Amino acid sequence: MRTAARAAFCCLAVLLAGGAVAASAGAGAGAAASSRAARPPIVRWLIPFGPKRKHEMAAYSERHYGEHTWRLIHPQVIVEHMAEASSAAAVRNTFVPDVPDVELHELPNVCAHFVVGASGRIFQLVNLRTRCRHTVGLNWTAIGIEHVGYADADALENPAEMRASLRLTQWLRCRFGIKIRNVIGHNESLSSPYHREDVPSLRTQTHGDWRHSSMRIYRKRLRALGRC
Numbered sequence: 001m002r003t004a005a006r007a008a009f010c011c012l013a014v015l016l017a018g019g020a021v022a023a024s025a026g027a028g029a030g031a032a033a034s035s036r037a038a039r040p041p042i043v044r045w046l047i048p049f050g051p052k053r054k055h056e057m058a059a060y061s062e063r064h065y066g067e068h069t070w071r072l073i074h075p076q077v078i079v080e081h082m083a084e085a086s087s088a089a090a091v092r093n094t095f096v097p098d099v100p101d102v103e104l105h106e107l108p109n110v111c112a113h114f115v116v117g118a119s120g121r122i123f124q125l126v127n128l129r130t131r132c133r134h135t136v137g138l139n140w141t142a143i144g145i146e147h148v149g150y151a152d153a154d155a156l157e158n159p160a161e162m163r164a165s166l167r168l169t170q171w172l173r174c175r176f177g178i179k180i181r182n183v184i185g186h187n188e189s190l191s192s193p194y195h196r197e198d199v200p201s202l203r204t205q206t207h208g209d210w211r212h213s214s215m216r217i218y219r220k221r222l223r224a225l226g227r228c
């Protein structure tokens with residue numbers, strides 16, 4: 001979620017969380033397309049997302065998309081992010097407190113559904129049936145995946161992280177019937193056909209992480225994994 005100010009949104013405050021809980025993921029449900037892509041190992045490490053946060057997410061959706069719901073139904077886009085953080089715990093710690101985010105000062109706090117670590121471990125932070133604030137204009141229909149690292153190349157050039165990211169994305173896109181062209185980088189958000197934003201001042205807002213040139217490589221590698 002790279003922002004102009006490095007401290008924004010993600011993760012520079014490296015407050016290590018205690019107690020990563022390893023368990024199998026059961027990554028949520030939703031309408032499933034047929035999928036032949038194998039589900040990669042996923043550690044379920046959910047952030048608190050109780051009634052208050054859900055209510056705030058529904059109000060956010062009302063303000064930005066004109067629909068009062070916190071539910072993510074039939075996701076049609078997957079957005080790849082760079083967290084600007086050195087560990088999955090740091091990423092998670094940024095998302096845990098339900099406080100206004102440092103960039104747009106809105107509630108609920110930002111989050112993403114998954115974070116991929118530098119070692120290739122995948123953590124699920126939010127249920128797939130719940131909307132997360134990770135990409136202005138697309139939160140109504142997009143699954144968000146954070147990557148540990150500071151620049152696109154940190155993930156692209158890390159074989160373990162890249163392999164895990166591609167496996168996760170392939171599994172998700174096959175599960176939900178998401179086309180490869182709708183696997184995008186955060187920086188590509190404004191050109192997505194699914195982008196919509198009711199707040200005029202945010203209609204051209206995006207971040208610099210996962211640029212088109214990086215995503216061309218990413219999607220080529222994803223395509224190499226084969227069809228669903």
Ligand SMILES: [Zn+2]
Nearest residue numbers: 001002081186
């Ligand atoms: Zn991002």
